[in-house]
Amino acid sequence: MNGKATHTKTRLDRGRGALGPALELVHTGRAPTRAVLTAELGVTRATAGAVAAELEALGLIQVDSRPGAAAGSQGRPSHRLAVNDSGPVALAAQVHADGFRAALVGLGGRTVATAPGCVTVSADPAQVLGEVVDAGAELLRGSGLRCVGAGLAVPSAVAEPDGTALNPLHLAWPAGAPVREIFAERVRAAGIEGPAFTGNDVNLAALAEHRHGAGRGAQHLLCVATGHRGVGGALVLDGRLHTGSSGLALEVGHLTVSPEGRPCYCGGRGCLDVETDPLAFLTAAGRDPGPEVSLLEQSRELLRTEYEDVAVRGAAQELIDRLGLGLAGLVNILNPDRIILGGLHKALLEADPDRLRAVVADRSLWGRSGGVPILACSLDHNSLVGAAELAWQPVLDDPLAALG
Incomplete structure (x- = not known):
């Protein structure tokens, strides 16, 4: 290995711990350029460049090949950073009193595709969750995109660590329904990659609005x-x-x-x-x-x-x-x-x-x-976007472990 390659590898090794924080900065729109990323991470320009390149190699972000100056800026031009529109997606699902909906959501809270919402909800949570996962699986097949995981939003308090819906008052589901377990089983049965998560719909709406709205x-x-x-x-x-x-x-x-x-x-x-x-x-x-x-x-x-x-x-x-x-x-x-x-x-x-x-x-x-x-609130379908955030969180925590 030549000297330049050795230095690049060393920079990347130093920056591996910064991959997750760097991705979250781009994901939430707080690092639109490599210069901002450098400042936010508190690393050298070279390390920030190596981190951005690694995230780009993972298919998560895009780095402009030529640096450009922001409008009105007098500083040094910097490479622009953006989420990869053709990158992986999370499957998001939501169930509420008047129906359910499935969607594919990419980084940045961007909704890639949605399935037509169903307007009736069965009293059997396994049937409903099976239907919404099937709708999401159809979206995935049509998109050809990689899936990082799945998230579900439900109108109920979700008890931890079991993932049970304690009070689905406006659904005809039994109290204590093991919604996380059922959802995860349906996700696996549909052949969808990645872990599955479940949360309260308003909690997830708040998370989405905090990150993107x-x-x-x-x-x-x-x-x-x-x-x-x-x-x-x-x-x-x-x-x-x-x-x-x-x-x-x-x-x-x-x-x-x-x-x-x-x-x-x-x-x-x-x-x-x-x-x-x-x-x-x-x-x-x-x-x-x-x-x-x-x-x-x-x-x-x-x-x-x-x-x-x-x-x-x-x-x-x-x-x-x-x-x-x-x-x-x-x-x-x-x-x-x-x-x-x-x-x-x-x-x-x-x-x-x-x-x-x-x-x-x-x-x-x-x-x-x-x-x-x-x-x-400013986001359309913010509970769906928040459900996707659950699935994206392991990638934000450690992109290499989640995708490598």
């Missing part, structure tokens, strides 16, 4: 969202989900916001889960939920097209006030530096942002001292 850059990110039924919450601390001692943290749907309110599935009354979800909104607005489309889509459409109707506006304000009360309590307990809202809560924020922010500021200790930014 409205939560990017937050250190203490609180996400509260209502999907097709019910309300969920999640907290991302310093880039990692806070799931508690056994995966059950942030069950915010069972905060009481109306003591004499609707009975909740948990046995209480007036919980966020039943006071601020799509069914609560349609009921407050005097609308009979129809079977044609999901409750979430019916609620969004009502806000879009009939917000000037007195009953619709009154229902929206009622839900905003209750949501604001719940968020204020969470601000007092968690002291987040940013709040993001998804599902119907996102639509309510967009309908009357001043009202919601005023309620939170008025009812929370820290809100009065300057306010907590409250933003709308």
